[in-house]
Amino acid sequence: MKALRFLTAGSVDDGKSTLIGRLLFDSKAILADQLDTLERRAAGSPIDLSLLTDGLEAEREQGITIDVAYRYFATKTRKFIIADAPGHEQYTRNMVTAAAGSDAAVVLVDITKLDLTQPEVALLPQTRRHSLLAQLLRVPSIVFAINKIDALAEPAQGFAKVKAALDKFAAAAGLDVAATVPVSALRGDNVTQPLASDWWSGESLLQVLERLPTSSERVDAPLSLPVQYVQKDAYQSAGTGFQPRVLWGRIAHGAVKAGDTIEVLPSRQTAVVAEVRRAGETVPSAEAGDSAGLVLDRQLDVSRGDWIVTPGTAHSAKSFHATLAWLDTEAAKPGRKYWVRHGNRWVQARIQAIDSVLDIHTLQPQDAHELPVNAIGRVRMEVQHELPVEPFAANRVGGALIVVDPASHRTSGALLVEPQPATADEAW
Structure with a gap:
């Protein structure tokens, strides 16, 4: 077990x-x-x-x-x-x-x-x-x-x-x-x-x-892999004429095998997986929870922080709704700029608005203009560059972000992405 x-x-x-x-x-x-x-x-x-x-x-x-x-x-x-x-x-x-x-x-x-x-x-x-x-x-x-x-x-x-x-x-x-x-x-x-x-x-x-059961990542889902490290291979691939790179990361959900077509975000370039590696050895496939390296059939501009996904399955957004657990002694306020980490990428962000704060005694949302320390609220976030965020309930990696204060470098909060409203101006 x-x-x-x-x-x-x-x-x-x-x-x-x-x-x-x-x-x-x-x-x-x-x-x-x-x-x-x-x-x-x-x-x-x-x-x-x-x-x-x-x-x-x-x-x-x-x-x-x-x-x-x-x-x-x-x-x-x-x-x-x-x-x-x-x-x-x-x-x-x-x-x-x-x-x-x-x-x-x-x-x-x-x-x-x-x-x-x-x-x-x-x-x-x-x-x-x-x-x-x-x-x-x-x-x-x-x-x-x-x-x-x-x-x-x-x-x-x-x-x-x-x-x-x-x-x-x-x-x-x-x-x-x-x-x-x-x-x-x-x-x-x-x-x-x-x-x-x-x-x-x-x-x-x-x-x-x-x-008690252990948590398990979703294998029967589209591929989602945040790139953590790009390794230049030590040998030249026979018949291709280029020295391949290995794109390493821990698979958030889905599975991958040689021959699969993948898409790189944010560039949206596509390629075919030539090899799948684990612990330095070539393996037939890898799945959610595995740390794996992918060798592609052609050279693409891929770096730490990019995402490798099944083509057409990931939606990027510059603004989204989220639950914010605030951990800093300085209150969270709309308009203030922060750094957020999504997967392995850091981007600038700001809180567009605070919709409500949860009263932990009544469990009812209350109107709020700021979030004090240890408060849990619902906010609208805006990031500088589009990110392939998913609802946290569906993807614990793609749906979670860390908020860091740019001045003090303190971890200020944890963002959990919510399903987004389907209105014309707030859709994905």
Whole structure:
């Protein structure tokens, strides 16, 4: 079974790092010297499992996660790659980075932070925000882990009330929730072993993770390959009289084989694929998810940032609608110029207009003239040169752009292209 890439998300101090430490500890994925160090630091007290992921000195000093930490472990049935994302609002951009390539998101909910005396439990803003970002970034599976269940005198009632609140939120937001499970990351309850309790007979968190599917790129689709590197071949192709070049990149969707006709964007020149290569060797074909090199039957002006597509299938645009997750402390404003990266190409861009901002509490769009930090809004973008953008729901590569501030060089936002209106002035 393919390795599962998942991230832990949620509010600060919800126990994300401790949960990962528990998974590593119970699966015996901790090196002996690491364990010795933790035991010496604990000095007879229970070891702090969060230190297995909080590796930066600033993280250990402040007791929070700042950067994304990746860890690996395996069970008898599956391998896992974990991304420990920070919960603090200041580092939401790091959570977006981790979510972009994940197969699943485990959103932790600290039950001790919620007011269980109210008829309806109010979820924390970061729980909502991280769940919505995971959905926007097309993370296939979302798992809610209600943590610190051992701290309640009546855990069954508390779990039921929080699960009801999560179910209501998920239904309103259209979240595809794979499971909601109770856990205690500190004690290890229902993390790797099922909870020994008369009120819970469901799966442990690890059992849920072992059955989740991995995301897969669309193979039965037109070819879409962003060119990352152009390599000049070391030999002259026999019978052609020219020294071929190999156009390398990771196939976003579709498949390619020798003999296929392709189109290069933005030049719109066409050629026939003479060879397909992987890891320096000629292969019959390559498909979505593969890093491949194409040798064409004739010389074309192709450089890093161009796209290789099936002829007539890609539409280029200089303006488009998109969802913008804003990550910069300086608000996004219409008319301001930014750099955006699409595939492997950088172009100048500006926000034409901000149509609305999402209220994460009511899940309703609100009028807005700017987007503050951590806001999610719907915008109209204009780029300096035409780009072959696709709706993000259909193509995670062709439909995603990174926004960078030209003055500070900070990653300011993530753009997710939406299906475009079919009006005369706004069509592709």
